[in-house]
Amino acid sequence: MSAPLVGRDERSRSIALISLVVTLGACADPTTSVPVIERPHAATVVAASTPTAVAIGNITGYGVNDAGTIVGPSSGRTSSAYLWDASTNLKLLGTGGFAWSIAEDGHTVGGKNAAGLPVVWTAAALAGPWTESPIPDAGFGGAVRAIASGVSGAPVVMTGNVWTNGSIKTPARWTPCTVEPGCANGWRLSTVPLSPPITEAWGQDINPSGMIVGMEGTGCCRAAFWDANNAQSILQPLVAGAAAAAWGLNDAGTIIVGQSNDVAVVWVRGSTSVDFATVAPIRLEATNTCKGNAVSIAYAVNPDFGTSGTIVGQACGAPVAWKVDVSVSPASIVKVVLPSTGRSTSGEALSINRSTSGSRYRIVGDVNGAGAYWTNF
Numbered sequence: 001m002s003a004p005l006v007g008r009d010e011r012s013r014s015i016a017l018i019s020l021v022v023t024l025g026a027c028a029d030p031t032t033s034v035p036v037i038e039r040p041h042a043a044t045v046v047a048a049s050t051p052t053a054v055a056i057g058n059i060t061g062y063g064v065n066d067a068g069t070i071v072g073p074s075s076g077r078t079s080s081a082y083l084w085d086a087s088t089n090l091k092l093l094g095t096g097g098f099a100w101s102i103a104e105d106g107h108t109v110g111g112k113n114a115a116g117l118p119v120v121w122t123a124a125a126l127a128g129p130w131t132e133s134p135i136p137d138a139g140f141g142g143a144v145r146a147i148a149s150g151v152s153g154a155p156v157v158m159t160g161n162v163w164t165n166g167s168i169k170t171p172a173r174w175t176p177c178t179v180e181p182g183c184a185n186g187w188r189l190s191t192v193p194l195s196p197p198i199t200e201a202w203g204q205d206i207n208p209s210g211m212i213v214g215m216e217g218t219g220c221c222r223a224a225f226w227d228a229n230n231a232q233s234i235l236q237p238l239v240a241g242a243a244a245a246a247w248g249l250n251d252a253g254t255i256i257v258g259q260s261n262d263v264a265v266v267w268v269r270g271s272t273s274v275d276f277a278t279v280a281p282i283r284l285e286a287t288n289t290c291k292g293n294a295v296s297i298a299y300a301v302n303p304d305f306g307t308s309g310t311i312v313g314q315a316c317g318a319p320v321a322w323k324v325d326v327s328v329s330p331a332s333i334v335k336v337v338l339p340s341t342g343r344s345t346s347g348e349a350l351s352i353n354r355s356t357s358g359s360r361y362r363i364v365g366d367v368n369g370a371g372a373y374w375t376n377f
Helices: none
Strands: 021-023 044-047 052-057 070-073 081-085 089-094 098-102 108-112 118-122 131-134 142-149 155-164 168-176 187-191 202-206 212-215 223-226 232-234 244-249 255-260 263-268 296-301 308-315 318-325 332-337 347-352 363-367 370-375
Touching: 052 089, 070 370, 081 098, 081 108, 089 108, 089 118, 108 155, 118 142, 118 155, 155 187, 168 212, 212 255, 223 244, 223 255, 255 308, 263 308, 308 363, 318 363, 318 370
Parallel strands: 044 332, 098 142, 142 202, 168 202, 202 244, 244 296, 263 296, 296 347, 318 347
Antiparallel strands: 021 044, 052 370, 070 081, 070 098, 081 089, 098 108, 108 118, 108 142, 118 131, 142 155, 155 168, 155 202, 168 187, 202 212, 212 223, 212 244, 223 232, 244 255, 255 263, 255 296, 296 308, 308 318, 308 347, 318 332, 347 363, 363 370
16 A cells, blocks of 8 residues: 655755765775775765755655656565656556656656566556556566657657576667567567676666666676667776676766766766777765765766766765766766655665756655655755
């Protein structure tokens, strides 16, 4: 069952933070015994903000479109796919399913169903009814993890993973179709070929050009980028041999966000002619900011990030945003700790829409054990 929703007149909470300016240099990573040698273009980190948090009930916000409609699994990420919008409140899409992403036009949601098959849920209006439709896989299931939309708002390409040979996770790219062969429920599958040393991976995000970012595993191994022609680039970690993961990509294909060596990072290239494999990561988090074994992760970036924008994720177990400007050297990074809707500050910021979304410009995720979105950041 869903938790009670908080109405529009719910009192929002914010917290005033102490500004701390840290200039990064050569330093040791507090979350690992492996020393981190900073790249020459290390950034300055500042902490300060007073954003607003709004609770939205039993949903973890995994995806949000420019209209402010949010999709995701039930809180705790245990079961059932949900949609939330101010006009509909919380709506169940599929029991036992998992929703990751929503198209800009609001008519298509991607994820997986209770049987572990990649699916889309479609509806003519947010109020529904919503129809679940399996889409092609390699015979062993999979999941849609990201949808990229065209100028009309309709989905033009999706990514995620399918299982090949029963046990090998393989990045997938789905494109709209209308005729056979290979067209099922309006989508055609093509798998992304992998090059050694990567032997299995999944696609985590995709842009309208068909560029994909992903990883071998959530907390290990390598982060990767595949261009629209499936050329693979392995992203550099903070230090040789350290783990890395890529979670988000901008529409221009010049910004990738993720994590390396348990630290939130961003990879920035000046143009699409630059091979991402040659790009060193920029640390988003200063060292010695978390106690114990806490880590930081960057999950998503403004789709319209050009030379400046917002990256979201978590640091020390709390939801955060980093306001980043890469037009200056070193990059300017302003850290915004996002407030809670209750007593617990634990949570994550998992997605963000375009900065041009006006009053519906939102970061989404969860905090205090339930779904939330943040504004005024």
